[in-house]
Amino acid sequence: MRIGELAARTGVSVRALRYYEEQALLVPERSGSGQRHYAAAAVDRVGLIQTLYAAGLSSRTILDLLPCVDARVNTPESRALLRAERDRIDERIARLAEARDRLDGVIAYSEGPESGCAFLESERALSRSA
Incomplete structure (x- = not known):
């Protein structure tokens, strides 16, 4: 074609x-x-x-x-390369999931003070541990 x-x-x-x-x-x-x-x-x-x-x-x-x-x-080198890329993608997925969870907290906070309290506490805890 x-x-x-x-x-x-x-x-x-x-x-x-x-x-x-x-x-x-x-x-x-x-x-x-x-x-x-x-x-x-x-x-x-x-x-x-x-x-x-x-x-x-x-x-x-x-x-x-x-x-x-x-x-x-199917060599040790090719399998290592494939695994390394899979691991890099897994790490990227984890970072994206964390970003999504934080965004969910922002959304909850914007929807009302009662749902946002947990978000504020978790953000404070994160900033203290960083």
């Missing part, structure tokens, strides 16, 4: 697909006239790239991970 069709099938812009190519995340075949042609598997590849970007991975890290996915590479 050509780049426009891949963009339509994945919901990713042509510009983003070209960026993926520049980063060596996506490698199309080229016709004699230089047009990009993608295999059907490129749809899944783009989905994976999007998922990894959404998880906060850099293009460099994604490039390092893709061989583990493509060839089902």
Whole structure:
């Protein structure tokens, strides 16, 4: 398929697909006239790239991970890389959950003094322990 069709099938812009190519995340075949042609598997590849970007991975890290996915590479190094990224994502999730909980406290406080007292006490305790 050509780049426009891949963009339509994945919901990713042509510009983003070209960026993926520049980063060596996506490698199309080229016709004699230089047009990009993608295999059907490129749809899944783009989905994976999007998922990894959404998880906060850099293009460099994604490039390092893709061989583990493509060839089902199973080495101690590849497993360590995958675990390290999972641990980094887990830490990010924990920070986001903490931010959400604090936001819930702010919302409770804004809805009335009786519900906000617990929030104020927990914020004071947090500031004392920091």
